[in-house]
Amino acid sequence: MGEQNKIKAHLEKYVVTYLFIALSILFIVTSGLDINYVASQLLLRLNRNAFIVLALIIPIIAGMGINFAITIGAMAAQIGLLLVISWGITGLPGILLAGLITLPLGSFFGFLIGKLLNKMKGQETIGSLILGYFANGAYQLLFLFIFGSVIPLNSNVTIVGASGVQNTLNLTGSVGLYTAVDSIAHIPFLLAVYLGCGVLAAASVIQFVRKAITAKRLAVGLIIAAVIAGIFSIPSIAAVVNGTHGRELKLPLVTWLLILGLCLFNSTIMRTRLGQKFRAVGQNQTVANASGIDVDRTRIIAIMISTVLAGWGQILFMQSEGIGTFQTYAAHEQVGLYAGAAILVGGASIDRATNLQALVGTFLFHSLFITAQSAASAMFGNSAVGEYFRAFLSYGVIAVALIMYAWRGAKQKKASQINLAEEAAKA
């Protein structure tokens, strides 16, 4: 009975995830796309998006829901990029400088967002979404009128004969920001998988020796590592990624070190006093306040961290392979929506999220994204359906997550009430 309940609870929690897995498989099969192509596209999307999605975790744990206002972090990063382009700083130094500019800007914006969200407790998710739209207006004002007139810019980024920044800025060629991080070093995907499995196995053993985990957890770690390594050793699967058929899949090393670094940051900060405050504030503000935690300050810190991280994520996105241009007025628009949908697909909820859920969610969400168009034209003979389907997916997932959250809250409330009949029977 207990075992059954556990399975039921698990299914309830991950119903969206399993739905997406099923849909992904269906789409990949029906789209008729080459598996090597799908895999390489997926990898590309992960490189671009994982960092931003991971930036959502801390505010979720701090009880502030999905921080759609990461859009504003993206705007901060774009201001940084614009200045770097205007000043003509190329390559990695340009990226680093843009990141450096994002730090104070994102912190400041995050501080303001946090202040505002503290005034609308309980409605942070919706509040941050609307805030993102509002900021878009301010951003356009800044880029259309203030840049170029009040703040001088190099003429090669402004509209000729008027104030304002050009609609599209090129990142390739002499600008030299294209793949400035990605292209530092690549390692073959297969090698990365084996390395990853090795690290997982080694970490499990070390943790076990230091008595940080039980024998059961050690076994689980070792088995997962062995199974993954085993799967990729199957010749037909290895062939998909090692270039026997089609392109060889390669990981941009530095980008992935940054992504893994962020995972480590997320889990490390949860082991500090600050992390404990995030968790306490996220679970019960009244209790946290009563024990002397400055609730509002903790929440502001969470949003500030998230905003800056999202900004850095946006820089990684912009420089990544296959982008090449900076859509000055549109690049940030869907950042919050897609990242929010992705983490929810991974099984996170309005009040719970982990690194793994963020990564799995990004993977699943984009696997549908890549295949939707082809699958739609294969099934309905019309590729435009796929286009609509993408929008439907993103908003649908978020709506489902919001409903499930409210539903679970109502259920918990009911469970916390006394069961009259039971009590009366006992007496």
Added chain:
Amino acid sequence: MADEYILEMNHITKMYGSNAVLKDVSLKIRPGEIHALLGENGAGKSTLMNVLFGMPVIHTTGGFEGEVLFNGSPVSISSPIDAMDKGIGMVHQEFMLIPGFSVTDNIKLNREIARPWPISKILGRDLEFLDREAMARDARNALDDVGMNIEEYTLVSGLPVGHMQFIEIAREIDKTGMKLLVFDEPTAVLTESEAQQLLEVMKSIAAKGIAIIFITHRLDEVMNAADSVTILRDGQLVSTFPKKETSPAQLAAQMIGRSSESVIQIQKRDTEVEDRPVMRIRKLWVNMPGEVDKGIDLDVREGEILGIGGLAGQGKIGIPNGVMGLYEAIGEVEFEGKKLPLGDAGTVLKAGLAMVSEDRRGIGLLLDQSIENNIVFTAMQVNGDFMKGFLHQKDTRKIRKYAEEMIRELDIRCTSPAQPTGTLSGGNQQKVCVARALAMNPKFLFVSEPTRGIDIGAKHLVLETLVRLNREKGMTIVMVSSELQELRSICDRIAIVAEGKVVDILKTDASDTAFGLAMSGVRSEEGGCA
């Protein structure tokens, strides 16, 4: 001598506006003493504790008069955190625990043990790593001290309610430098054996030299655990003495006290109301948050005014709400020999019952609607009164006429029947509620806390109206009130509810001792007389 008392609160007076809720109250507590603080609702216990903890509600309403000495020197406590730093702790009635945290994490909440590292030295203590082993050790010690053998790493959410109280205590005694602990009704949610264990824990904490203020309404616990007792009534200090010199009966009498005379002078009935029950309540359980009933047995006689008294949170308000179907209830309720369905307000209203709710602004009134609409609303909806024509339109002329009649009869002070009820004073709002219940032409009326928050003049009028309805129209009235004096002045009999059950039914002239004991759940020898 300076250290004879750990806490001295001298001549504390606290005003809310022009209303004094504490009048010249003093409280002195020695180290290692368990000091019981007794009093009815509104006696000033919580205000006194708010002063002690420097709650914002005190500071934002103009502070207080008098002085507080802690550890022999005058202190000004600015906030609950400040109180905590000084060594004053509180075991809350509603648990201040985070369900998703382990026992250890709750005990050490915001007092985590952590190890610094280079980055935390630059960016602040917030980034220090938690030392979970040390935290678990401390938690284990604290749990052992309160006699709990639960594992320190279990999540609080899965624990029985009784355990949570002990975790709260463990958290308080884990704090270093704790000198004074306040227990606010700590046994309310515990089983008998848990309550017994808790008293033992309190004694062992006191034996270590920590002073305890013990707020409770259970007199047997006071007699069991306390060293001395202070009684408050109506914001004033009644008496304070060592336990040895007192008895439960004396405590009960002092808690109730007969404050001057009756609220209003009503001519008493010449003959007692005949024992002919119009309503029988059997084993009624009501799930009203904060006012849970656990098996009410009560007969209401036809034509009487029955009072229901008791302390707040004991379940007296649950009775009318349960019978009227406003909260989930199970059990049996018979009215005029027929069974009433529970949880079905419409049928109950049609059967001739009506209720004036204690929650005037919440469910009693539609605040942005006019007085006349409020008065006729229920009658229109349930009985189809005040309608005309085959399309069932509102009969505005009839409504206006009836509303004006009611306004005159109940002396509702308003500019016109069309004035929105939200703009009326509390007393006049209450009169509108009464008028609305009367528009139903009920045979049986529940009135719940009818005088709460209204001025003395309006109070008289409401009470007089109830008596008039009873005497002239023969309406059976059940009045629930926290003010015993009020019940005593207009009721025929008074039922006292404690811990969700009717403890006793008393005559209005029963002694203070009998009422006091009943409120703390004890049936006295003279009880059961009515």
